[in-house]
Amino acid sequence: MSTTQTQNAQQSGQTEQEERDEDVRELVKARLGAMPVGFSMSIGGEGSFSRDDLIQHVSDGDEIGKKMIEIDMNFLQSLKTGELYEYSVLSDEA
Template sequence: MNTQTSEVTDEEIRKLVVARLHSFPAGRKISIGNDGEFTKDELIKSVEKDDRIGKKIIQVQLSYLQSLKEQRFLEE
């Protein structure tokens, strides 16, 4: 995290999402709506390239982390 401005850069977010993707089980595919199924490695490459699928994964991961921060899962 950039400690001077307390803002997280896009690169830092991509690194966080890639780290989270590395924790996913090997050999499993993840379905992304109508876009199809992707392996963990394919998703990591998409996030690193910042392509359309990578941006979707980043958005999903950030939404999940925000939900945890706000304890939404604990209230259900």
């Protein structure tokens, strides 16, 4: 978050947790926005959602949006820890 964004958040009374939550929402929306226009994803028993639907759900902060944030954060964490790489290597050996 830039200094100006931090100052604006502090002036609006946002806590650090709220600032982080907003940063995460913006990150997930940006990552979804990079998906092709025809992209869709099925989320459990909730149904299938287009890229734009998912972005809206993340913006709204509803259960689908929260689930999408959880999915994306788990994916990024797996990249960070190397779990996806380990899984990929093991899959290639099978």
